[in-house]
Amino acid sequence: MAKVIQRRSLTLLERSYLWEIIKGMGTTFKHLFRNFKNPEKMQLMSYPEVEVQTPQNYRGSHRLMKRPDGEPRCVACYMCSTACPARCITIEAEPSSDPRIEKKPRKFEIDWLVCVFCGLCEEACPVDAIRMDTRKVAISHYTRKEFIADMPRLLNWDPKDFPANDAQSQKAPGGKQNQQAKQIWGLEVKHS
Amino acid sequence: MEMVKRPLPAGFQKVSGDDNTEEYFINMGPQHPATHGVLRLVLRLDGETVRECVPHLGYIHRGIEKQAESETYLQYVHLTDRMDYLTSHMNNHSVCMAIEKAVGIGVPDRAEYIRVMVLELNRISSHLMMFGCFGGDLGAQTALLYGFKEREVITDIFDELCGARLTMNYFRPGGVANDIPDTFIARVKKVIVDVERTLEEFDRLITGNVIIQERSRGIGILTREDAIAYGCTGCVLRASGVPYDLRKDDPYSIYDRLDFDVPTKQNGDSFDRYVIHIDEIRQSIRILQQCIEQIPEGPYRSKEKPSYRLPAGSYYAATETAKGIFGTYVVAEKGDKPWRIHSRSPNFANLSPIGKMVKGHMIADVVTVITTLDILIPDIDR
Ligand code: SF4
Ligand code: SF4
Numbered sequence: 001m002a003k004v005i006q007r008r009s010l011t012l013l014e015r016s017y018l019w020e021i022i023k024g025m026g027t028t029f030k031h032l033f034r035n036f037k038n039p040e041k042m043q044l045m046s047y048p049e050v051e052v053q054t055p056q057n058y059r060g061s062h063r064l065m066k067r068p069d070g071e072p073r074c075v076a077c078y079m080c081s082t083a084c085p086a087r088c089i090t091i092e093a094e095p096s097s098d099p100r101i102e103k104k105p106r107k108f109e110i111d112w113l114v115c116v117f118c119g120l121c122e123e124a125c126p127v128d129a130i131r132m133d134t135r136k137v138a139i140s141h142y143t144r145k146e147f148i149a150d151m152p153r154l155l156n157w158d159p160k161d162f163p164a165n166d167a168q169s170q171k172a173p174g175g176k177q178n179q180q181a182k183q184i185w186g187l188e189v190k191h192s
Numbered sequence: 193m194e195m196v197k198r199p200l201p202a203g204f205q206k207v208s209g210d211d212n213t214e215e216y217f218i219n220m221g222p223q224h225p226a227t228h229g230v231l232r233l234v235l236r237l238d239g240e241t242v243r244e245c246v247p248h249l250g251y252i253h254r255g256i257e258k259q260a261e262s263e264t265y266l267q268y269v270h271l272t273d274r275m276d277y278l279t280s281h282m283n284n285h286s287v288c289m290a291i292e293k294a295v296g297i298g299v300p301d302r303a304e305y306i307r308v309m310v311l312e313l314n315r316i317s318s319h320l321m322m323f324g325c326f327g328g329d330l331g332a333q334t335a336l337l338y339g340f341k342e343r344e345v346i347t348d349i350f351d352e353l354c355g356a357r358l359t360m361n362y363f364r365p366g367g368v369a370n371d372i373p374d375t376f377i378a379r380v381k382k383v384i385v386d387v388e389r390t391l392e393e394f395d396r397l398i399t400g401n402v403i404i405q406e407r408s409r410g411i412g413i414l415t416r417e418d419a420i421a422y423g424c425t426g427c428v429l430r431a432s433g434v435p436y437d438l439r440k441d442d443p444y445s446i447y448d449r450l451d452f453d454v455p456t457k458q459n460g461d462s463f464d465r466y467v468i469h470i471d472e473i474r475q476s477i478r479i480l481q482q483c484i485e486q487i488p489e490g491p492y493r494s495k496e497k498p499s500y501r502l503p504a505g506s507y508y509a510a511t512e513t514a515k516g517i518f519g520t521y522v523v524a525e526k527g528d529k530p531w532r533i534h535s536r537s538p539n540f541a542n543l544s545p546i547g548k549m550v551k552g553h554m555i556a557d558v559v560t561v562i563t564t565l566d567i568l569i570p571d572i573d574r
Contacts, residue, residue, distance in 0.1 A: 023397075117359070119361060120270070
């Protein structure tokens with residue numbers, strides 16, 4: 001059903017312009033005083049001085065998750081690099097020294113200049129080994145080479161930056177069989 | 193001195209006529225702030241009057257459709273974010289619907305409600321942006337700031353919901369990427385209150401403003417016949433008096449369960465094209481309120497798959513975005529990659545009649561027409 005809206009014509013007062021200007025200025029000044037009264041509610045940020053607080057699930061730069069013993073949780077299954085639309089993840093696998101795990105990555109590189117921050121790698125990983133919750137979005141370096149994040153850099157994160165009540169975001173064996181894995185390893189997840 | 197005969201720019205025909213005035217050509221864009229991106233308009237001017245206007249496209253062509261042929265279906269979804277970046281959820285929705293249609297995946301009820309809420313929020317944010325630009329391009333910078341201010345709140349909601357502000361990549365075939373956060377409904381309720389207040393303010397500040405009215409009334413008239421002939425959709429078509437809205441006329445998702453109107457205008461001039469956006473936002477708010485009441489519990493996504501293999505054939509799905517009808521045409525062959533994907537973008541069709549619309553108007557009116565057509569260049573070139 002269509003709704004037809006009729007147009008009204010201008011009144012004499014409106015055609016005199018002056019009243020309209022006063023009305024417009026009134027609105028502008030109302031905003032000005034409202035902003036003076038509570039500046040926190042302004043949608044403004046002094047960006048380089050004040051850091052932007054992005055929400056926890058913001059898709060920022062990646063990190064690789066760790067097992068409680070500090071080894072990367074990644075099992076080099078290549079799911080993330082297959083899912084990646086930008087093809088910016090380079091993985092080289094090697095046999096793992098742990099008999100319960102088949103493979104581990106020898107090289108794991110993400111080219112942040114090519115990455116489009118789509119989040120598909122995070123979603124594809126079967127053992128929750130790659131995450132994008134570092135909330136670091138302003139990545140800047142001097143050379144192109146520095147934008148290629150290698151494994152030590154991806155593994156270098158501070159557990160204090162992540163919610164302590166979410167054991168999965170800390171050092172923990174990952175995946176759906178987390179409980180089971182913990183039993184096999186005989187480990188309890190330590191916070192921080 | 194002999195006049196140098198320059199060749200006519202591409203797209204123009206030689207007109208024989210008045211020799212008393214000198215006609216000249218001017219390039220508006222591709223770096224003009226009011227052309228909303230890298231649009232180049234070649235204008236044939238007589239003094240300040242536009243005699244002819246030919247848009248030149250291709251300055252931001254990225255070959256997205258070609259790239260789609262080397263991506264899987266799931267990987268293609270995020271590329272549509274980069275087409276019309278103000279309505280990215282709606283573009284994603286169209287691709288997801290095409291895949292769902294082909295593979296036969298059902299979408300859970302809760303996911304449909306989440307989708308519709310997100311789509312309507314997206315529509316509001318796109319329309320607010322249009323208001324802002326409309327005011328800004330006509331010289332009222334205040335409007336630009338107010339429009340952006342309100343849009344920022346909606347962007348923050350998306351930020352929390354899907355982890356990105358512009359390139360959302362939130363829709364997946366068979367649902368959405370993740371469930372809504374606990375704060376979502378409360379924030380949407382707050383946005384509804386805020387936007388209603390802003391609309392009132394806009395009505396006071398812009399709609400009733402005499403200068404705006406005089407600069408937009410009767411400018412760039414698009415007749416009903418032309419609008420249909422050029423394939424215009426969305427607000428541009430409805431401002432010309434055709435009450436055509438896919439949400440009503442070919443209901444997808446759960447739009448047939450919701451109660452809303454399709455605002456239509458008769459004159460087809462710039463002012464109508466502007467005012468219709470206000471009415472559309474009011475309808476979007478109505479939809480949002482109904483969704484908040486009706487949203488059920490349940491899963492947000494049907495069983496997920498790492499990749500989709502479409503049975504050979506061709507599939508089409510279209511959504512009504514904030515700009516018009518965005519359609520995705522998929523030709524599938526064997527394998528998990530499309531053979532060809534074509535996107536029917538609303539902005540391309542909406543821009544096409546511009547030559548007809550600005551003929552005989554002043555050069556400043558070209559800006560009015562461009563903003564009220566609400567075009568976005570990355571969507572035209574893809
Ligand atoms: S965010 Fe997207 S583009 Fe970046 S590495 Fe992950 S899958 Fe690839
Ligand atoms: S998907 Fe996960 S486990 Fe597999 S290679 Fe990528 S990060 Fe490692």
